[in-house]
Amino acid sequence: MACGEFSLIARYFDRVRNPRRDVEAGIGDDCALLNVPEKQTLAISTDTLVAGNHFLADIDPADLAYKALAVNLSDLAAMGADPVWLTLALTLPEVDEAWLEAFSDSLFELLGYYDMQLIGGDTTRGPLAMTLGIHGYVPAGRALKRAGAKPGDWIYVTGTPGDSAAGLAILLNQLQVVDAKDAEYLRKRHLRPTPRILQGQALRDLASAAIDLSDGLIADLGHIVKASGCGARVDVNALPRSAALSRHVAPEQALRLALSGGEDYELCFTVPELNRGALDVAIGQLGVPFTCIGQMSADVDGVSFIRDGETVTFDWKGYDHFAAP
């Protein structure tokens, strides 16, 4: 049977188990038609993943679908948004039905978890790549932004940054972790990061600024610093580290992974002194550790690091697709 573009799309991606009420028309016309509820602001983000650049070419398609969506969800989390719709533009070198089935099953599982609907997209032939457009709602005026941090605000991170980069190193055979459980934990932090959607929503009225950690703490906290026009001082001794990372990676290397490894998809956010008590209640009950790692400061330029009371500098940078290697 010739498998044309249209039947391919229809077969794997035209599934709607629980149609959303805000979707008037989904896949199947020239455009999707959507009705945004009153007093909700729409948050939109776009991410492209290219084989060999953003993911290993031999990645399990189920992991790929999960991660592609999770990475986009993380952008919504950083704004405090509630996910609603996805568009998926998928470029494939060939029609591989087993691959498509595994990919789409995994995608729809995660979409279902977040009560999201796939509302459209495109399927084209070419080198393996995909672009996801994700849409979410934030109550009007309550979105978290990168700008807004003030001197004196406390800097927090969720989870334990560095785990994802260690997981990648294991997958690339650059790091040997003999303990199977630790290795699995670290690999999973790389392949199946958890978007901090609930945390983002809980931060809506508490955080003064927020971002998700995609490129490492140096680069991403740097974005808050730049947008807010205010420096940041981070105590590297305070950086949270998972037990698995501590057991298998030397301290200096673990620090490098946390600061510049990227792909943790944890949240980094700032909280005024006045909101710290409310923060402990709001985000504390969600079961994911969150740690105060420093303070915004008018006295420093950019992101400054302190260890044992002394200023230290690192020449590690965030991941940049177009930087010279």
Added chain:
Amino acid sequence: MACGEFSLIARYFDRVRNPRRDVEAGIGDDCALLNVPEKQTLAISTDTLVAGNHFLADIDPADLAYKALAVNLSDLAAMGADPVWLTLALTLPEVDEAWLEAFSDSLFELLGYYDMQLIGGDTTRGPLAMTLGIHGYVPAGRALKRAGAKPGDWIYVTGTPGDSAAGLAILLNQLQVVDAKDAEYLRKRHLRPTPRILQGQALRDLASAAIDLSDGLIADLGHIVKASGCGARVDVNALPRSAALSRHVAPEQALRLALSGGEDYELCFTVPELNRGALDVAIGQLGVPFTCIGQMSADVDGVSFIRDGETVTFDWKGYDHFAAP
């Protein structure tokens, strides 16, 4: 100077000449924030263009940007929508500043023409490709859909389908057109198709169904037929043909280009008998020819063709990226 991902985006794509009032935050945070006006339904479409597949690898970047946006605008036109925002995910093999300047200048020129704003995107390294996400408004309940055509409704097309495919044939040196003006006209219909935005809006309360011609009349009218559950009878003698096409392409070949050449980005729509008078007024004043080419019918399956009163069949198909060549 090292040109990183972020400075690259900032330099060429972070331009806002006339910010839209519905854009609360555009480029520069984890998500864009948008406020949809009351009683407007959001129309969203996504299109991917891959080098060597959707465009010639040596295409002028200004033409590429124009066409990438025009093709997406055409999807909005087919719904009767008014364009508002664009997201652009651009994958580039290298940083070529002259290319980026020409591409972005052309993109912003067309965005400005339609009072649209670029609200986000992504820039990644990889084989040249791009995915555009386009957003528009339609007054609630007034969107044009593919479903809705009824037996007896008249079938129309705007413009002169086939010109774009002839223009492509010229660019590929598969068609020789000695008259320079005609050659330029046909090339331009391929490289710079006009999205029929105004026509789509004028059709909102008049057409029973609509689609844009991206894959050729056979395939695209076929989508209306399938969605509406009603056959279509097209009189091939009634198909409009440009003077340039008539002069340089034999009639049977011209017919093939019109029916299966694709990339015309004209509108094909159906109109109930009762609305034909209003149609002539509403769309007639917009300066683009529109032609009645047939009628929806309960007596035929799919799309049926008539020539000189006799039924004829064609085995040409619409363009399909995944069909066997």
